[in-house]
Amino acid sequence: FHSAGKVYDVGQTFLDRFGMDTYSFFRRSNLYYPFASHDDWQVANYLLQSGLSMAKIDEYLKLNLIRTLPLSFQTAKGLRGCAELLPPGPRWNYRIVPTSHPTKNPVILYYRDALDCIESLFNHPYYAPHMDYTPFRLFTTAERIVREYTEWMSAEVAWWMQSKLPEGATLCGVILSSDKTHITNMCGGKAAHPLLISLANIRMAVRNKASSHAFLLLALMPISQFLHPNKRMCSVLDARLFHQCLDIVVEPLKTAARIGRMMSDPRTRATTLAQLARITCDPDDVERYFTQCECFRLSGVAEPFFRDWPLSDPANFFSPEALHHWYGEFWDHDVQWCKNALGSQELDFRYSVLQPIVGLRHFKDGITTLKQVTGRAKRDVQRYIVPVIAGAMPTGAVIAIRALMDFRYLAQAHVLTSSTRDKIKDALAKFHEHKSTITDEGLRRGAKSGAALDHWQIPKLELMQSVAPSVSQIGVPVQWSADTTEHAHVEVIKDPAASTNHHNFDSQICRYLDRIERCRAFETATRLSSALRNGPDNGQDIPDSEVDLAAGDVDDPSAEDEDSEEHPTALLNDIWAPKRPVPNFFSIAQTLLTAVPGSIPHPIRTFTSGPTAFRLNYDPSIKRIAIDQAAEMFNIPDLCPAIADYLGREGPYAQNFHSFGGQRRAHADVHLPFSEIQVWYKVRLQQKLHHDRTSVGPVFTINAHPANHAWEYGRRDAAILHIDGRHEWPSSGLTGHAIVEICLIMRPLSPRGCKITWDERFLVYARRFDVAPQQRSQVDPATGLHVLKRATRASGALLGDVFPLDQIRSYAHLVPRFGRAADPRLTSSNSSHFSQSFWLNSYFDKEFYYAIS
Known part of the structure; x- marks a missing residue:
């Protein structure tokens, strides 16, 4: 949308507002005022966000060792007093809400200015690179035939609303979420009704992460007890009160949408309001009014909160969940x-x-x-x-x-x-x-x-x-989805309530959140200010070993070295990004490839092949074992000839692409150029997300365990194996791929004193499953799933071969075909061993489902 999101002038940045605080004069000489130093602030910040009660904090501060520290506070009360001097966020207000019918207790609404909350999100530096400021349209090709939909800004409502705004205006989409939640099962089952607010301009990948704190508590909606003899009418009065309170809370947003704009009512809202206008009964006569509302399937709310909100349409803002x-x-x-x-x-x-x-x-x-x-x-x-x-x-x-x-x-x-x-x-x-x-x-x-x-x-x-x-x-x-807001209830309701004295929860929750938000903002501002004053440290150590890399101790190498302007972004990620992010095997593998020669051991245990990243433990499960012994341990009678056939197909440069051969060429007593192998019991796989190739998916583990006390027949997982170089996973689905059972993960060991090319290549022994055709289709018509049977050779032996590990593309999950009744002898450890027919379960993971659907 070309005429939207115009920049008019330089405004007040996050740090500018930090510098406008009442006590900003003192921070010219001491950035951490009212605390004495950075160390003093670190201790205070930890205690304030720890959830410890005031009594426990006092006990901590009375410890002899702690009393020797030069802290600017000596008691919990003094600590909270210092916190009150930190720059504030959106302020809390309360109002006694009048009701048309009597209630057991006064109705008190605790709320904040909705525009202040939206502005604090819009102004926050962490969200800046993750926001959309104008509506946009995406297409799969340059011909613009097939439309793509992702964020709210990519859809039609945002485009239509932007067209109703003056040229240059920026559209801000407000997200409101409300649901009752139990504060605790103790204390008589107390409950709270939080109203959360966020900004639809923030991209969902960031907004929906709990660590981003992108959902703010806007209000604590009152939970009242109306003294009406009819319980059904009490529900109607509760609904009316909710809309009445919501009307109060969102009034600043309505005003912001109304000033200086000519707006027209959307059809569905006009229909609802027209139906309400046709009801002639006095709304205070609840029972008669509700009876007339039922004819239109309305809830009995006389004044819905959206009645005077420009461009609001329940058909649009009540989203699927x-x-x-x-x-x-x-x-x-x-x-x-x-x-x-x-x-x-x-x-x-x-x-x-x-x-x-x-x-x-x-x-x-x-x-x-x-x-x-x-x-x-x-x-x-x-x-x-x-x-x-x-x-x-x-x-x-x-x-x-x-x-x-x-x-x-x-x-x-x-x-x-x-x-x-x-x-x-x-x-x-x-x-x-x-x-x-x-x-x-x-x-x-x-x-x-x-x-x-x-x-x-x-x-x-x-x-x-x-x-x-x-x-x-x-x-x-x-x-x-409400997953994020449900999790936010822990942060904005349950955790604050746990630190109260279990009386007057609402007011104490508001005070607790005010302190926490002050601390987060102060930590962000001081770290950014310190970085800008002192300049970033661009030094980057080379990891000593691959173990450091696997532990996530290095930065993403795909990003360029951060200069002084980009360094604050790294600080923001350190503060606001998830503390335990999903490991990125792709970035680790890239770092290993660019590491200084000789600084890491070979062969590299973390590597990529096509769309898949692999991670093997640095130490093998078995460091050295004879091939014949491994064949017996893993119950693979043809392991030796399978390796020989693999070497015959491999060629001198160990780079060939392999597929399942036909008849076994090598004899059982064939001579191999090596006699020992290393063995791993598992390998971890990771892929990029199907709809976002810049983001990584979850990690799946493929097991290849020998028999033990827990797994009598061993533990073997299934996988998708790439066998045709003309096709690639996941775009081609199962075409050019085979479903296999991984029986052994190994690495050949060169004879002592000799170095052979292929000894740095990890191999697997895999047994193939055949897809059984189903009524002129590859899938079962009822389940939509592939039916698999174990592949066999002409001799009746199971069809297995040796392949490079890097030809695996994905984990696969197989479920036995139970039939009318499952065999009662089956267990979780033997069901895959005794079953001869399986379902390829496409529903175990959404990414796998998208790949083969």
């Missing part, structure tokens, strides 16, 4: 249908015998007895539901549940195209096409009565119809 709507629907309904079809015992058993995935939850006791099921637990259950129920539920029911899984996974993508949006719509349509099987089989039942239901009045399911249309209007739905 994954955590409560999609995951909630899955747990409340999909899982119950599966439970009713299979029975709790069978469903739990199938989950319990799945081979565990390192880093993901394993349900060793099943899923039907889970308590306090979190959003993460619901996501983990979803990973396996389709292959688990296959064969035991009616085909139509499996298709319906799989269609909803496709809907959720497609809708969670961080980039959606117009064609993907149509796939989301088609997935929901497929569910509706096959949902009758669920009711016909009596699988949909009442939660309390247990009686079969023949209707589909499920609000969360109805809300799914708005997802596909919302993509083009407000961007990808995943950015609006």
Whole structure:
């Protein structure tokens, strides 16, 4: 949008405002005033953000060693007094809200100026490089045929709103999130109702990280008890009070949107307000008013907060929400249908015998007895539901549940195209096409009565119809998920409440957050000021070993060396970025390639190949073992001839690309140029995100353990192996790739006193799975999954070969085909060994799903 986001003049930066504080004069000589020094401030900052009570802080300050320190405070009260002298953030206010009906206690609203909160986010230096200031449109090609949707600014609503603003104006999208949360299970089950605010201009990759603190507590909405005899009317009065308080809190935002602008009402808002205008009953007569509202399916709120907010449209600002709507629907309904079809015992058993995935939850006791099921637990259950129920539920029911899984996974993508949006719509349509099987089989039942239901009045399911249309209007739905705000409740409600005296929670929470925000802002300002005064230190040590690199002790080498202007950015990342970021094997591998020769050991244990990064432990699990002994330990009878065939295909330069050969050429007693190998029990893999090739995905571990007391037949994970150089993962999907079971990870050892080219290449012994065609298709029509069978040679032996480790492209998860009833002899440690037919589970990871869908 060319005429938007005009820069008019130089404004007040974050540090400019820091310098305008009442006590800024004293900071000319002492940057850390009211604290004596940087060390003094570090101790104070730690104590203020530690969550310790005042009594515990006093105990700490009375320790003999601490009393010898030159601190500017001696008591907790003195420490908090110093904190009050730090530059403030948006100030807290309170107001007693009048109500039309009596309540048990006065209604007190604690809130901050919404514009001040938005301005503090807009002005913060950490968010500056991660913000969009103008609406934009993305296309997949230069011909502009297929549209891409990502951030809110990439969608139509932002573009339309910008067109209604004066030329040069900057559009700020306000995000409001509100949900009741329990302060603690103690103290009579006290609850709070926080209202959080953020800025849609901040890109979701930063905004939705809890460590970014991009959601501020705007208000604590009052939780009242109306003295009305009709409980249903109490709910109506609660809804009215919420809108009344929200009207007070967002009034500055309405004023900012209204001044100097000619606005027109969107249609849906006008429809709602027109319906309210047709109700002639006095709103104070709650019961009669609500009766008339029910005709229009309205909640009974007479004055909704958006009634006079320019350009506001409930159809646009009430966004889809994954955590409560999609995951909630899955747990409340999909899982119950599966439970009713299979029975709790069978469903739990199938989950319990799945081979565990390192880093993901394993349900060793099943899923039907889970308590306090979190959003993460619901996501983990979803990973396996389709292959688990296959064969035991009616085909139509499996298709319906799989269609909803496709809907959720497609809708969670961080980039959606117009064609993907149509796939989301088609997935929901497929569910509706096959949902009758669920009711016909009596699988949909009442939660309390247990009686079969023949209707589909499920609000969360109805809300799914708005997802596909919302993509083009407000961007990808995943950015609006409540995961971030639910986590923020811990930071802005539960942690502050834990430091109170358990009385008058609201006021004490406000004071606590005020101190914390002062500390964060002061830490940011002092570190930036110190860096600008003293100049950055550009020295960078070369890591002594690869162990340092693997531990994340080096900077990202893909970035250029930071000069004096960029150094403050590094400081901001140090303060505001996640303290435990996902390890980046790609950057580590790049650093190792550019390291000074001789400074790190070879062969390098962290390296990349195509779209995949690999990480092996520095020390092998077995430092030296004879090949014949390894063959016996890992139960690989043809290991020696497989290595010989590999060497025959490899060539003199150890750079050839390998695929599965046909007949075994080498004999069992073939002579090899080496007799010993090193062995690793696992390798970790990482890939770039499917929709963002600049960001790394999660780390997955491929195990290749020999038999032991826990795994009687060994632990072997599956993987995707690249076997055709004309195709590349993930763009080609499974084309040009094979699904294999990794049985051994090894490195040949040159004979003593001899150096051979291929001894620096890591190898794997892998056994292939064949994809069984399904009714003129590569996938099963009910589950949409590939059916796999173990490949064998003409002799009946399992088909296995040796490959370079770097031909692996991805972890893969296989689920046994249980059929009508699972074999009761199966366990999580032997299910993959005894099963001969498997499902390739595309739902275990969203990135894998996008690659093969």
